[in-house]
Amino acid sequence: MTTDAFLSGLPFWYKLASAILLGAIWGSFVAALCSRWPNGESIIKGRSRCDHCGTELVAADLIPIFSFAWLRGKCRYCAHPIGASALYIEIAAASIGVISVLALDGYQALAAAVFGWLLLPLAVLDYQRLWLPNRLVLALAFTGTLVGPLLTPEIGWMDRVAGGLFGYLALEGVRQAFKTLRKKEGMGGGDPKLFGALGIWMGWQTLPFSLLLSCIIGFAFILTSVMTNKTRSAQLPFGSFLCIAAFALCFWG
Numbered sequence: 001m002t003t004d005a006f007l008s009g010l011p012f013w014y015k016l017a018s019a020i021l022l023g024a025i026w027g028s029f030v031a032a033l034c035s036r037w038p039n040g041e042s043i044i045k046g047r048s049r050c051d052h053c054g055t056e057l058v059a060a061d062l063i064p065i066f067s068f069a070w071l072r073g074k075c076r077y078c079a080h081p082i083g084a085s086a087l088y089i090e091i092a093a094a095s096i097g098v099i100s101v102l103a104l105d106g107y108q109a110l111a112a113a114v115f116g117w118l119l120l121p122l123a124v125l126d127y128q129r130l131w132l133p134n135r136l137v138l139a140l141a142f143t144g145t146l147v148g149p150l151l152t153p154e155i156g157w158m159d160r161v162a163g164g165l166f167g168y169l170a171l172e173g174v175r176q177a178f179k180t181l182r183k184k185e186g187m188g189g190g191d192p193k194l195f196g197a198l199g200i201w202m203g204w205q206t207l208p209f210s211l212l213l214s215c216i217i218g219f220a221f222i223l224t225s226v227m228t229n230k231t232r233s234a235q236l237p238f239g240s241f242l243c244i245a246a247f248a249l250c251f252w253g
């Protein structure tokens with residue numbers, strides 16, 4: 001029996017439970033990464049502390065999703081409200097796992113979850129800091145050469161190479177053109193690299209659709225911001241929109 005058949009043959013409840021559990025644990029790691037890395041703090045060293053009173057947190061305070069609900073969003077020691085962003089990231093990561101298991105099967109479901117889980121920290125960091133770290137984009141691109149063929153088996157190697165190359169060059173071209181014409185930065189330097197990494201995962205064929213969908217998401221984002229009067233900085237987290245679009249499109253094949 002192949003591993004693929006083995007994965008497909010597992011009971012559905014087991015696949016669903018594993019997706020939620022793995023997702024929540026990964027989400028908890030991503031939340032720590034996104035709050036610590038931009039401040040130059042170590043992600044693996046040092047225990048988690050309450051941001052307000054500085055008390056070291058114990059394992060029971062750090063169970064993804066449940067601790068937040070159990071403690072009703074407050075620090076156990078000083079009762080200061082805990083920011084909900086970690087909770088949202090954990091729920092998002094668990095949802096990525098659930099959607100993958102519901103929509104696909106076997107290796108393909110696993111590959112979709114890995115794709116979504118790698119996109120998550122990029123989407124969060126671009127949204128919060130307008131930052132797409134090179135190391136994360138590189139990890140995404142590298143994983144695309146290994147796991148990409150499991151997610152999109154119909155895409156050939158040449159299509160992936162072309163996707164990586166054209167994806168990068170297309171957005172870098174737009175970026176440079178904007179810079180020359182408007183004499184200012186219109187797009188972050190990370191966006192073309194991210195687009196190239198997506199091309200490796202999905203092939204060049206999917207790139208125009210990713211771009212279109214991310215523009216629609218961006219438009220919806222602006223519309224919501226205007227309607228709720230939550231206008232933020234002029235720069236939009238385009239990388240976040242690209243991540244969401246790419247994850248959605250990986251289910252259409």
Ligand SMILES: [Zn+2]
Pocket residue numbers: 050051052053054055075076077078079080
């Ligand atoms: Zn506290």
